[in-house]
Amino acid sequence: MRVGKKATTLLLLVAALHISALFAGFIAPYDFAKQDRDLIYAAPSRLHFVDSTGRWHWRPSVCLLADHSEIFGRYEEDPQKCLPVKLLVRGSPYKVFGMFSSSRHLFGVEPPTKIALLGSDGYGRDVFSRLVYGSQLSLFSGLLAMALSLLFGALLGIAAGYYGGWLDALVMRCLDLFLALPWLYLLFAIRAFLPLHISPGRVFVLLIAVIGLVGWARPARLIRGVVLSGKERGYVLAARGFGASNFYLMRRHLLPQTYSVLLTQAALLIPQYILAEVTLSFLGLGVGEPAPSWGNMLSTIQQYDVMISYWWMWAPGFVLIPVFFIYQLLGSALQARADYSV
Numbered sequence: 001m002r003v004g005k006k007a008t009t010l011l012l013l014v015a016a017l018h019i020s021a022l023f024a025g026f027i028a029p030y031d032f033a034k035q036d037r038d039l040i041y042a043a044p045s046r047l048h049f050v051d052s053t054g055r056w057h058w059r060p061s062v063c064l065l066a067d068h069s070e071i072f073g074r075y076e077e078d079p080q081k082c083l084p085v086k087l088l089v090r091g092s093p094y095k096v097f098g099m100f101s102s103s104r105h106l107f108g109v110e111p112p113t114k115i116a117l118l119g120s121d122g123y124g125r126d127v128f129s130r131l132v133y134g135s136q137l138s139l140f141s142g143l144l145a146m147a148l149s150l151l152f153g154a155l156l157g158i159a160a161g162y163y164g165g166w167l168d169a170l171v172m173r174c175l176d177l178f179l180a181l182p183w184l185y186l187l188f189a190i191r192a193f194l195p196l197h198i199s200p201g202r203v204f205v206l207l208i209a210v211i212g213l214v215g216w217a218r219p220a221r222l223i224r225g226v227v228l229s230g231k232e233r234g235y236v237l238a239a240r241g242f243g244a245s246n247f248y249l250m251r252r253h254l255l256p257q258t259y260s261v262l263l264t265q266a267a268l269l270i271p272q273y274i275l276a277e278v279t280l281s282f283l284g285l286g287v288g289e290p291a292p293s294w295g296n297m298l299s300t301i302q303q304y305d306v307m308i309s310y311w312w313m314w315a316p317g318f319v320l321i322p323v324f325f326i327y328q329l330l331g332s333a334l335q336a337r338a339d340y341s342v
Helices: 005-022 127-163 165-180 183-192 200-214 217-230 234-241 246-282 294-302 304-309 311-341
Strands: 048-050 056-067 075-084 086-096 100-108
Touching: 005 127, 005 311, 127 165, 127 200, 127 217, 127 246, 127 294, 127 311, 165 217, 183 200, 183 246, 200 246, 217 246, 234 246, 246 294, 246 311, 294 304, 294 311
Parallel strands: none
Antiparallel strands: 048 056, 056 075, 086 100
C-alpha cells in the first residue's frame, strides 16, 4: 500500500516523537530521580532575555530561586544571580540505548541555579526531565504491545482464514470471548494476580505482555476477513494449482493483502495501549517510583491540593492530548488510503 503525503508527514512526527524518547537522557537537563528538597513544587522557571540593567540578550537566562520570606512554598528570584542557558552542557551521567555512557545534555545552566521548564514535584525533581524520561516507558509500551497484538492477531487470523474448519471455529469463539470482555477490567484482574513489588524492568515487560495479548482479537478478525476473500482470488488459485505450498501462498500472496489493515490497526491500537499503561500506572498497578511514566506522574494529582495548586503537575495529561490526536489523524489517513486503494 502506498502511503499518502499526509500519512507520511504524520509518520515522520511519530518517528520524531519516539526518537526523542530514545534520547531522553540527552534532552532532559537532569536525572529523573535527582531530588532538591529546597525547591519543592517550584513553579516553571522564567526565561529572561533582559537583564537587571535593561540590556537585551539573545540567550535566555534563569535566576536563582530562594524561599519567599513570608509565604511557605513560594519562591522568589534573585535578579543579581541570573545565569545564561547554555547548549551541550555537562550534567548527570546517563546511558544511550542502555550501552553508551554520556554526561552531555542538550541544555542547562551552571549550578546552583536550576532550570525547570515545567517546575518541580513534591520531591524537588524536575518535571520536564521526568516527562521526557517517562515517554520512554509510556510510548514504547504502546508500540511494543501493539507489535505483540498484531503478531499474535495476524498469525491466528491468517491461519483461521486460510485453513477454516475446526481451527477457524476455535479462533472465532476465542475472538468473540475477548471482544465481549471489558479489556480494562481484564487488565486489572490479570495485574492483580501479579506481584506488587517487582523491578521496573519486569513491570515494563509484564505490561507489554498483558496489554498486547489482551488486544489481539480485533486485528485477528479483520485479517481473517481479508484472507477469506484473498484465498479465493484467481492468481491464488492458479498458484495453488501449480503446486505452491500453503506457507508460500500465505507469505507471498495473502500476507501482503493484510498490510493496509495492519498499518491502520497499528495507528489505532498504539494510543489505546498507551492509555492502558497510563491508567494502570495512575492507579498504582504499573511502574512504581522512582522510575517515571506518564501514569505515575499523573497519580500525584489525586491529592486535591496538588490538583488545584500546581498546574504543571498536569503536564503528562497535556502531552497525551497531541499524542492521541496525531495517532488518530494517522489512523484516519491510513484508513482513507486503504479504502482508496481498494
